[in-house]
Amino acid sequence: MLVLVINCGSSSVKYQVRDTEGATEDAQVIAKGLIENIGTKIPNHTAALELMAKDLEEPLHGKTIDAIGHRIVHGGDVFSQPVIIDESVIEKIDELSPLAPLHNPAHVQGLKAATATYPGVPQVAVFDTAFHATMPEHVFRYAVPENFYTDYGVRRYGFHGTSHDYVTGIAADFLGIERSEFNAVVAHLGNGASITAIEDGKCLDTSMGYTPLAGLVMGTRSGDIDPSVLTSVLMQDSTMTTERLDTILNKESGLLAIAGNNDMRTVVDAMEAGDERAKLALDMTSYRVAKYIGGYNVAVGGAQALIFTAGIGENSHQFRTLVTDRLGALGIKIDEEANKVRGDHARIISTEDSAIPILVVPTNEEKAIAEATVELVAA
The missing domain is CATH 3.30.420.40 (ATPase, nucleotide binding domain)
Incomplete structure (x- = not known):
């Protein structure tokens, strides 16, 4: 077809x-x-x-x-x-x-x-949001007045769902685990980035929320931030508009704000050349990723795999190392030689004595959409 x-x-x-x-x-x-x-x-x-x-x-x-x-x-x-x-x-x-x-x-x-x-x-x-529809209410609700949810739809939705779904299936097959019995943490890391907790092959939790702004430090997005920061800026700066603030948080924050560039390759090169701003940006970004991985490992009752995917997750061995070096408490260990090998297929980059395997799994959202289309049209 x-x-x-x-x-x-x-x-x-x-x-x-x-x-x-x-x-x-x-x-x-x-x-x-x-x-x-x-x-x-x-x-x-x-x-x-x-x-x-x-x-x-x-x-x-x-x-x-x-x-x-x-x-x-x-x-x-x-x-x-x-x-x-x-x-x-x-x-x-x-x-x-x-x-x-x-x-x-x-x-x-x-x-x-x-x-x-x-x-x-x-x-x-x-x-993009469909895969995250399995999040239970205690996970997707915010602790705000009920009418925020009923009147305005304020809740956590999650994004990158097509990618998270596709990669979960590939990883489960690769490891020889029935998807319905597969618990994992998937890190979709690109200019936009999110992490999903997979329990029994389905989404239990994900780092993005009501919008794709929540969660990780991204290329140009701030990720998690105290809401009072926003109201404080609006109250103190009479020239600040909600539209301008939205633009700052979505397009002028993240790696771009801290390191001056939102391209991970450029930021890594700058860090390796001794740029302190680049080092700070990568410390902040890798710390946030590792913190979510640790939390989601607990949420799923012990993950059977950690999976990296998307542009940065698939291609930046340096950033994968920065993240996994923070996961020693979980017994997760990366094999630096395997980590540096590039490939267009699912592969393990952890050591044999790692508590769980670390995988790199290329995502393919177009393929996933095509397969979903065929399945539905044929049915």
């Missing part, structure tokens, strides 16, 4: 066509691309998808798209699994826009544009 995977942003469309019957990753990916400048050079998402369809004519060689899978950031507490898209689903995704104002409106435009460009082709929505 040929599946078109679409990820619509406010000003861009990232896409990939996958042949789900291909034996290897290279065989599965038929075409991929990125269309940018929507709203400026390209008038809207419909025009962008028309350009995409034209670009796909040559690699498809006359073949037609059988199904379309959409990455949707926020499903709220409405969508706990992938769904076939119809008008009512689009309306619900639109209604959830206040929870993800930068993402869901763009997704809605993309859904409508895909319907216009590929009429009659079944479409599936795969939600």
Whole structure:
């Protein structure tokens, strides 16, 4: 089956066509691309998808798209699994826009544009939040007045769910453990980063919350912060607006604020060259990651594996070392030689006497979305 995977942003469309019957990753990916400048050079998402369809004519060689899978950031507490898209689903995704104002409106435009460009082709929505729907209420609720939850939907949702779900399945298979019996901690570390506690193959807890701002120190996001900091700044600085504060926390904080750069490779190089600001940034970041790993190890009653994934998690052996060096109390030990070996497959990077294995598992959200799309359309 040929599946078109679409990820619509406010000003861009990232896409990939996958042949789900291909034996290897290279065989599965038929075409991929990125269309940018929507709203400026390209008038809207419909025009962008028309350009995409034209670009796909040559690699498809006359073949037609059988199904379309959409990455949707926020499903709220409405969508706990992938769904076939119809008008009512689009309306619900639109209604959830206040929870993800930068993402869901763009997704809605993309859904409508895909319907216009590929009429009659079944479409599936795969939600970043869905995997975290198994969090129990005592985990996802905040200790705030009840109407915050009932009227405004203020609760923890979690993100990167498609990646956490995919990596959990790969790791369980790799270790020969039934997924339903698998307890682990998954560290999805990229410019945006989150950690998930896996209990019996499902999400028990995750570091992101009501928005992707919560949890770890990230490339440009602050991560966890005392809420009173925000009210204090607003009260003391008459020129500060809520919009400006939101921009600071999401786009001007994290590694960028401390080290002056949000690229992990650059920050690591600077630390190794003796830059004290870079060292401070990496100390802060690795400490926060290790603290969450330790807490989630307790939450799941003892993890059977620690899993690194995503851009930094898969590629920065230096940062993996910084994190695991803080986990000695758990008996977790990294094999530095194995840690430095790069690869595009699941692998163990811990020593033989490590209390639990440390894995690096490449994530593949497009593949996961395509597989979920095929499963739902076939059903």
